[in-house]
Amino acid sequence: MRWSEMYVPTLRQDPAGADAVSHRLLLRAGYIRQLMAGHYSLLPLAVRVRAKIIDIIRDEMSAIGAQEFLLPTMQPADVWQKSGRWDKIGSEMFRLTDRKDADLALGMTHEEIFTTVAQELRSYRDLPQRWYQFQTKFRDEPRPKSGLIRVREFTMKDSYSFDTDSDGLDRSFAAHRDAYHRVFARLGIPAIAVEASSGIMGGSDSTEFMCPTDAGEDIVVHCACGYAANVEKATSHLPAAADGAGLAAPEPFDTPDARTIEDLVRDYGVTADRQVKTLVYVVDHQLTLVLMRGDHALVEQKLIDTIGAVEVRPAHPEEIRAALGALPGSLGGVGVTDLPILADEALRGRRDMTTGANRDGVHLRGVDLDRDIAVGRWADLREVVAGEPCPRCRQPLDVLRTVEIGHIFKLGRRYTEALGVTVLAADGERITPIMGSYGIGVERALAAIVETHHDERGIVWPAAVAPFVVAIAQLGNDEQVAAAAEGLYAELRARRVDVVLDDRAERPGVKFSDIELVGIPYRITVSARGLAEGTVEVTTRATGETTRTPLASAVTHLSELFAA
RNA sequence: CGGGGUGUAGCGCAGCUUGGUAGCGCACUCGCUUUGGGAGCGAGGGGCCGUCGGUUCGAAUCCGGCCACCCCGACCA
CATH class of the missing domain: 3.40.50.800 (Anticodon-binding domain)
Incomplete structure (x- = not known):
């Protein structure tokens, strides 16, 4: 190629509003232009890099025996209704109707569609199958940002495995995990594999591949011993608390100006780790109390994963007052029997604690969790912070900002059951294949390479992906x-x-x-x-x-x- | 969705407070000179000032609605 004939509109100045390094450099160096929020035109240089990334991924997919497909991105509502996700997903899915008024979706992922193709599988002898494609995905993100890092329209390499049993799924999962490590190594992306929440995909097990960068939006907890998990999933080893005997019964005391944990610490000498923070959430329309230690933060995703909830939001003050008779600042679980109560594991067995009395301006001391609060369910709901001991090796944990560039899931039989995929086993019985799904965001990977390969003069591509x-x-x-x-x-x-x-x-x-x-x-x-x-x-x-x-x-x- | 901000030439910006019909730098076109780290001089071209409405003799400027984009948060496979 001759530069004189190429379209490479480099910019002499930094473009306004491009905060992330990759966004700024890809704009300046003439790789991308924005059409609207979350939608970018890829210019010739970006197309060349994208093609090289795709070639590397394709090469590694072939190496594990996966076959390339290309499925429609416009999809009928009925398969989504059969899997239950037409209603479950909500406004993140772009929906439209055709001239016959039929409901359609723009594909945000392809479990349903690949599973539809799999309906023709007949025999256990056909399995395992590993299928993949490079296809445009549409997701109506509430807030696109950072150039190619979070967009509404992007290319995903998505693969799907069909196996006869969970051992087979384990092999397909491991094959993808290893392939992903090789892909990211070849792309020059320093990916960390972490335990993750499966979110709306469902399934039993998932691993995310995360690239550390300031432009990232996911927080990953990481330890030198190899432990790594998304904060949505991460745990740490907290030292056991040594509580005193406490009181025979909770004792109210007036706290007229104390509205926050910090107020109680400052004005009443109650340390945060001896307080019970009472959060009120609406979990699938059910008002629910969530109890945390005063110095701990709730991870909403853990709440969602624990309950299997679809929608979780903090309750409004009016809802709280109607249910508990007090406003946030004086809430507590003592004596509450008509609402579900979840409590974080860090509160288990704690005694002599302080919490709100459900009367504005009054708190209770001497609260014994087991004796005084009808906790319906204990769960790990807490956000790990840097420096806490690793759950495996007890060394201090690191917390990294990262961007998710790949995610692999063990799905189970949810989709094959919903869409009626069965094959005949050796013994003549019908069995339902078990699935996995595996994704890499292609343009996001491109951006992640720039995030990790640049200097003050511009981009420094690894040769394998350079235009x-x-x-x-x-x-x-x-x-x-x-x-x-x-x-x-x-x-x-x-x-x-x-x-x-x-x-x-x-x-x-x-x-x-x-x-x-x-x-x-x-x-x-x-x-x-x-x-x-x-x-x-x-x-x-x-x-x-x-x-x-x-x-x-x-x-x-x-x-x-x-x-x- | 909540909070904050911005829309003026391809890009980056000024002008708006105090209304009088638009300017700077880069880029672009032409000419001459220059040629190892974003050249110099000269001459040019290019803008319904996001949009709709209001106030006014007159609106980029004042007022209101709407739209778009950016940032923070919520959210998010």
């Missing part, structure tokens, strides 16, 4: 320079190297900064000055290292760099 591996900077309009540059260009193309010849009538500084901004791994600089002594320069983008080499051996020198 071009070599750029030839032809300086000046000297005929000999042009001839030498053209010669190198032809030679590299003959060797199937992705090379771009910067033959623009631009000054050297413009060429250098564009080539660096765009992030091409190697640059050959051809100039009259160099040719006078028979040499060209080869510069490595990542290190800035430049070596002079005779024109005739430039290609050989590059090959050595590729091999290194």
